[in-house]
Amino acid sequence: MSSDTSISYVASGQIPPSPPPAATTGVMGWMRENLFDGWMNSVLTIVSIAAIVLIVPPIIDWAFLRGVWNAGSLSECREIVAAAHGEGVRGACWAVINERFNQFLFGFYPTHLYWRPILAFVLMFVALAPVLFTQVPRFMLWFSLIYPVVAFLLIWGGMGLEPVESAKLGGFMLALIIGTTGIVASLPIGILLALGRQSSMFFIKTICVIFIEFIRGVPLITLLFVASVLLNYFLPPGTEFDLILRVCIMVTLFSSAYMAEVIRGGLAALPQGQYEAADALGLNYWKSTRLIIMPQALKVSIPGIVNSFIGLFKDTTLVSVIGLLDPVGLLNPIRADSNWNGILWELYLFVALFFFIFCFGMSRYSMYLERKLKTDR
C-alpha cells in the first residue's frame, strides 16, 4: 500500500508565474552562460582576452597611429616615422597605396577614360539590384539583361567610344571583370550540367559526367595556361581571340563544374515526392524543373553556391601567373620600383582588404537570402 501512496499525486493548486532568476537573464546571465560556463570555458575566455589585448593594440599603433599616408618612397616613410616616434620604431607606409591607387584600381587604363570603368562599376550595382533583391521593380531586370553588353562597350570601347586594348586592363577592375563574369555565367551552366547529369538520356548524361569530372580533376592554373598558350595552337592561325576573354571562359568552365556538383547535392536533397507531385499535376519536365525543383534545390544549395562564388573570386588572383596584371600581378612591378623596394605588408594587406570586402559581402548576402527563403516557420 505504501507504494500506492508514493505514486499518487494531485496538484494542490495553480502555481502563479514568476520571473526567471536574475542570474540567468540580462548581461550577467549572458556572460555566465557564454563566457564563464565551467572552468574550461572560463580559462578559454581569459586566454582569448589576453591574446586580444596583446595583439590588437600594436597592430593599431603600426597601421594607424604611426602610419604614413604621404611620402615619395619607402625611405622617406621611414624617416617620417623615425622623426615622429623615435629611431627604430616601425610604422605602416601607406604612401605606396596612395601613390599607386589608380593603378590598383584600373591597371594601365588610359587616365582620361577612367570615367568609363567607374560608370560600368556603378551600373553593375544597378544591374545586380533587381536580381538580388525582389523589392526592386521587376522591369529593371531588362537592364540586368543588357548590362553585359553595356559594360563591355564601356570598358573596351567601340560603337563610338575610344577603344582600349586588353593589355591595358588591370588591378581590381580586372579581378571584378573575371570574377563577375565567372560568377554570373557559371550558375546557369552549372544548373544545366547538374540537370544533365541526372538526365535519363544516356549521351547527355555521359557528356555532363565527363565534363564535370575532367574539369574538377584539373587544377585551375593548368586551364589558365591552356588559355594563354595552348589555345593558340588549336585556333585557326590569325584569329584574334582576346586573352582576357579566354581566361573568363576558362574560369567560368572551371567554376561551373563545381557549381554543378553543389547543385546536384541540392537536387539529391529533394524528396522524390516533389517530382511525383509535379508530374501528377501535369507539369512537364521544364516547367516542373523551373517552378518546383530548381527553386528548392537552389535554396538548399545557397551556402555551397556562395562558397563556390567566393572561391572563384579569390582564384582570379591566379591570372597573375599568366602575366595578367590583376591586383596580385601588380605587386611585383610595384615592389621592383626602386622607390618602394622592400615594401611588403602594406601591399598584401591592401589587396587582402579588397578581397575581404567583396567576399564578406557575398557571405552576408547569402545569409540574408537563406533567412528570407525560410518558409517552414
Next chain:
Amino acid sequence: MTDAAQIDDHMPEDHVPDRSKMSVSDEVAIQIDNMNKWYGEFHVLRDINLTVNRGERIVICGPSGSGKSTLIRCINRLEEHQKGDIVVNDVELNSDLKNIDKIRAEVGMVFQHFNLFPHLTILENCTLAPIWVRKTPKKEAEADAMQMLERVKIPEQAHKFPGQLSGGQQQRVAIARSLCMKPRIMLFDEPTSALDPEMIKEVLDTMIGLAEEGMTMLVVTHEMGFARMVANRVIFMDEGQIVEQNEPEEFFNNPKSDRTKLFLSQILGH
C-alpha cells in the same frame, strides 16, 4: 460485421455519407486490360483487368507490398507498365508524351505524405498547375483556388506556407490543389495513413463530400469504415493480383477467398 463501432471509428460523426447522391454512369472512365508490370525481375502487377465507370468509388486494400500503390500510379504514369493496355478518359496510355500530359491534367492524385510544395504558399500551391498547365489567367485561378480552399474548409490559411499547417490541413490542401485542375478522376494513395485520428476525420469528411459530388475515385486505404459507407466496390489485392472484388456489404460480410478472409480478420482485429 460484429464490431462496427471499432471499424468505423475514424468516420466523421457529423457527416454521414449520403449514398443517394452518388451515382454510377455507364460511361467508362478507366479501362485496364491484362496489365503487367515488373521491377527488374520482380513481377509486381500480374494480369490486372479493371474497368472503372464514371462516378465509381473504388477502395483498394491488401497487405503491404501487394502492389496497390503501383497499380494506381500506373494510371497516371508515375510508373510505366510493360504489358497490356490502360485507357483513361478515352486516351490510351503509351509513351506518347502528349497523351501522358493529357491524362495527368485530368487525373488528380493525393499522396500519403501530401507532397505540397514547401517553397510556395497554400494559394500558390493551388494555382500553379492551373496557371502553367491549363493557362488559366492568374486572377481566375486564384478565385477558383479560394473556392476550393473554402470547400476543404481552410480558406484562412491561403497565405501561409505548408510547413505552418497541421498534417490534416496539409492533406486537405493537397486535395484542393488537385481539385483546382478540375480533374475527372481522383486517385488517393493512403491519404490518411500519416495522420492522427482527429485529422483523419477531417480528410475523410472532405473525401465523402467529393464522393457525394459524383467524383470518380480510386482510393487505396485501410479505412474500412470509409470503404463500407462510401465505396461502391472494394478490391482486394495480394501479391500483385486482384484477388477479390465485390460490393462492400458482400465483401465484408461474405468474403469468398481465404486470403481475403485472412486479411480482413487481421485488419479488423478478430
